[in-house]
Structures are given as structure tokens and as C-alpha cells.
Amino acid sequence: MALTRDFRETIQKRVQKDKAFRRELLKEGIECLLSGDVETGKVVLRDYIHATSGFAALAEATEIPVKSLLRMFGPSGNPQAKNLFQVIAYLQRLEKVHLKLTASKAA
Structure with a gap:
């Protein structure tokens, strides 16, 4: 999904x-990942990161190099689960939320 600069x-x-939109954007990115739409999830989380802490602060907090984070959330990135969950944990702390997973019957 290519997004224009504007x-x-x-x-x-x-x-x-x-703040509500920001939290929903974080939630949407994580929900996309969990549903298997990894590409959209990465795009949404990348936009969220750019608009909030930025990749430099994320790198410092997670001890994952900036270049690795940019690759992780880039179009051909394939993040390791450990790194991805570390980033998600940081983003939840940043947003002061704790997202919970609930099971529901598939449609």
C-alpha cells in the first residue's frame, strides 16, 4: 500500500x-499484524512511529539500531518476533496503554 507524502x-x-486517533492507529497496526496482514501492519506502525517517538528514540529505548528498525518496517522487512514484540511493548509504554487480545469466533 503506497501512501502519498501529503x-x-x-x-x-x-x-x-x-490522542484517541493515535491509540487507534497503534491498535490497528497491531491488529493487522495479528490477522496476517503484515505489510499493512508494518506501514501503519511505521507511520505511528514517525509521528510519535521517531526511530531514533525507539532505537535508544529498544537497543535495536535505527537502520535495523527502518529495515524491519520497510517494504521488504521481515522483523524477528523478538524485535517486533520489543517494539510493540515500547510503543504501548509510550502511549500508556496495555492492549489485550480477546478471542472471538471467526466470521
Whole structure:
């Protein structure tokens, strides 16, 4: 899913102003990953990271090099589970939320 620069800038501005939207964006990114839509999940989380802490702060907090994080969330990135869950844990702390997984019957 290719996003235009204007669209990304719009998302970033809204994330910075709207706490509920920011939390929903984080939730959506994680839900995409869990549902198997890894590409969309990475795009959403990359946009979330750009609009919040940034990759430099994320690298410092997780001790994962910036270049590795950028590759992880890039189009051909294939993040290791350990690194991905470390990033998700940090993003939840940053947002001051704890997302819970609930089971439901498939449609």
C-alpha cells in the first residue's frame, strides 16, 4: 500500500493532535499484524512511529539500531518476533496503554 507524502503528513499531524486517533492507529497496526496482514501492519506502525517517538528514540529505548528498525518496517522487512514484540511493548509504554487480545469466533 503506497501512501502519498501529503497523506502521511496529514496522518502525522492528526496523530500529534488527537490522542484517541493515535491509540487507534497503534491498535490497528497491531491488529493487522495479528490477522496476517503484515505489510499493512508494518506501514501503519511505521507511520505511528514517525509521528510519535521517531526511530531514533525507539532505537535508544529498544537497543535495536535505527537502520535495523527502518529495515524491519520497510517494504521488504521481515522483523524477528523478538524485535517486533520489543517494539510493540515500547510503543504501548509510550502511549500508556496495555492492549489485550480477546478471542472471538471467526466470521
